[in-house]
Amino acid sequence: MATNDHDSHEIDELSGTQTTGHEWDGIKELDTPMPRWWVRTFYATIVIAFCYVIYYPAIPLIETSTVGVSGVTARGTVEEKLAAVKRDKSKLDVKLANTALENVRNDDQLYRYAVAGGESLYKVYCTQCHGSGAQGAVGYPNLNDDDWLWGGDLDAIRTTIAHGVRNDADDDTRLSMMPSFGRDGILSNTEISSVVEYVLKMSAKDHNPKRAIDGKAIFAENCASCHGDDGLGNRDLGAPNLADALALYGNDRQSLTRQIIAPRHGVMPPWLKRLGEPKVRQLAFYIHSLGGGETAK
Secondary structure, eight states: OEEEOGGGOOBOTTTOOBEEEEEETTEEEEOOOOOHHHHHHHHHHHHHHHHHHHHSOOSBOSSSBOOTTTOOOHHHHHHHHHHHHHHHHHHHHHHHHHSOGGGGGGSHHHHHHHHHHHHHHHHHHTHHHHOTTSOOBTTBOOSSSSOOSSOOSHHHHHHHHHHOBSOSSOTTOBOOOOOOTTTTTSSOHHHHHHHHHHHHHHTTOOOOHHHHHHHHHHHHHHTHHHHOTTSOOBTTTTBOOSSSSOOSSOOSHHHHHHHHHSOOOOOBOOOHHHHOHHHHHHHHHHHHTTTTOOOOO
16 A cells, blocks of 8 residues: 655665655655756757757658758768769769770779679679579570680670670671571481581590591581581681580580480570660670680680
């Protein structure tokens, strides 16, 4: 039970502090005031809060808030900073678009901007096909190695990105079509098998030597015009090198046979109209920097 007797204030024997006169079930409340420094700090925070409400936008309304004397908002500050960054990027974009590809490396700031921007763009537009590490997959080229279908210098990479491969959206797209030697009856199954053995021989894989001899003649008549007499490919035609250990669709006996019978032809979209010249160049510099980039011819 609580009692309140303001006339019965007394001094607590244990603490030496005056009581408030309030008592609950025999427990008396001590009259201990807050420390002055704390009270002053509390009043100061009230004054500061009042000044803040006046100076900054603070009081929410139905669709907006009070403007405040300063008119400064966190959103506005961020937008100003973003606008400043955008202006700086625009200047670098113009410079990148108008600088010869081979001269960009001479400008350290411009080159770092190109590679960093290309890395960001790659994550958005290219990882779906070429992988997050640019390692590629079956039918999607590995961009880390030095095996290039159309060339690995900056200009060749930029052209491939800008116009794509075998698409209907760009008149300057890269084009290369391998005939369906089996499906169209150009070669018999026996001849295809012999060519496969010869290709396996060129890439230093286990093969049937006797069949490879027959395949060499068939290769020279049907395949050398694109892949070259020695099978090293032709970048002007997008014809792959058949004499190395890398292959877009696999270089085992089964994969080679399937590709000769009814070849698969991958399609890459053109990015120039969608991204613009500066971003295409950024992608070119980033891909060139991955490790397989070549110097200009």
